[in-house]
Amino acid sequence: MKKLAIYHLTTSLPLLVILPLYIYKIIGLAPFAIAVCLYAFVYRPIVDYKRLQEKGLVTKDEFIKSFGFIRFRFLHELLFEK
Amino acid sequence: MFKSVFFLFLALFTFGCLDEDVEINEIKQPQYKVVKATLIEKTIVSDWISSSISSRINGSFNLEELQKIVDFEKGYQILTVLDSNNSNQAISFSLDEKGQVAFSFLSKTFKSENGDITNEIYSTNGVLRISYVDRIDGSRSIIYSENSIINGRTAGWWSDADDCVGRFHNLTPSNIANYAIGFILNSATLGLYSPLSLVVCAGYATAILAK
Numbered sequence: 403m404k405k406l407a408i409y410h411l412t413t414s415l416p417l418l419v420i421l422p423l424y425i426y427k428i429i430g431l432a433p434f435a436i437a438v439c440l441y442a443f444v445y446r447p448i449v450d451y452k453r454l455q456e457k458g459l460v461t462k463d464e465f466i467k468s469f470g471f472i473r474f475r476f477l478h479e480l481l482f483e484k
Numbered sequence: 485m486f487k488s489v490f491f492l493f494l495a496l497f498t499f500g501c502l503d504e505d506v507e508i509n510e511i512k513q514p515q516y517k518v519v520k521a522t523l524i525e526k527t528i529v530s531d532w533i534s535s536s537i538s539s540r541i542n543g544s545f546n547l548e549e550l551q552k553i554v555d556f557e558k559g560y561q562i563l564t565v566l567d568s569n570n571s572n573q574a575i576s577f578s579l580d581e582k583g584q585v586a587f588s589f590l591s592k593t594f595k596s597e598n599g600d601i602t603n604e605i606y607s608t609n610g611v612l613r614i615s616y617v618d619r620i621d622g623s624r625s626i627i628y629s630e631n632s633i634i635n636g637r638t639a640g641w642w643s644d645a646d647d648c649v650g651r652f653h654n655l656t657p658s659n660i661a662n663y664a665i666g667f668i669l670n671s672a673t674l675g676l677y678s679p680l681s682l683v684v685c686a687g688y689a690t691a692i693l694a695k
Binding site: 413414417418421422424425426427431435438441442443446450473477480481 | 621648651652655668669672673674676677680681683684685687688
């Protein structure tokens with residue numbers, strides 16, 4: 403349960419920082435788009451991969467070969483399983 | 485191979501759809517021109533004021549100062565005069581094709597310290613019809629509207645939250661691109677983008693309300 407909470411916190415926190423930065427106009431549209439893309443296509447796949455690897459569900463090769471799309475096969479394990 | 489092309493397309497699509505600041509080099513003609521109203525226009529307005537508006541309002545506007553604002557782009561023109569006791573207030577008129585006063589309203593304008601300009605539009609009997617803010621970034625927000633349906637949508641917590649969610653989900657001028665970007669971001673974040681933007685916007689609207 404603790405691990406699941408840490409996973410959700412780790413995935414939510416960066417977005418909880420990026421979104422207010424944009425809405426309070428601290429950063430413009432282009433930096434916001436770059437930050438969100440970095441989060442969505444780099445940071446988040448890495449975090450998801452680590453969780454899936456810990457659970458023994460995927461190997462590094464499988465994850466890279468699938469370009470991260472393998473996450474969708476293990477949605478329940480990622481988001482809801484302890 | 486297919487995935488590489490997909491990601492390349494994704495990157496081009498995402499960044500290609502963003503608004504870019506386009507430098508306009510050509511010198512544009514001014515959209516508005518302010519000229520003195522003609523004697524005929526002054527007479528029409530004077531007759532209308534003396535027959536239609538209370539003496540309190542009547543006395544505070546010097547019709548010798550009546551100005552005509554012409555919008556060249558839209559082809560509109562409006563007659564307006566400042567309140568001689570309060571330069572934040574003005575009364576404005578539009579004339580119909582026959583040269584009679586078709587519409588009139590009172591307006592109050594205030595400039596805040598941060599440069600935002602608030603406009604309040606009243607009917608000539610003093611009922612607030614609409615109020616809006618022109619912000620220094622060029623955006624405009626309706627604060628109050630006589631129309632309760634519009635008012636419910638444009639004023640208060642809901643309006644601020646709604647506005648904020650719109651900014652996260654209307655990143656480009658194209659609806660199709662916005663839909664696609666939302667779909668991609670939600671997929672890539674495993675559905676986190678939309679719910680989290682709602683949470684952030686709820687906090688944002690609450691913070692504005694608490695100010």
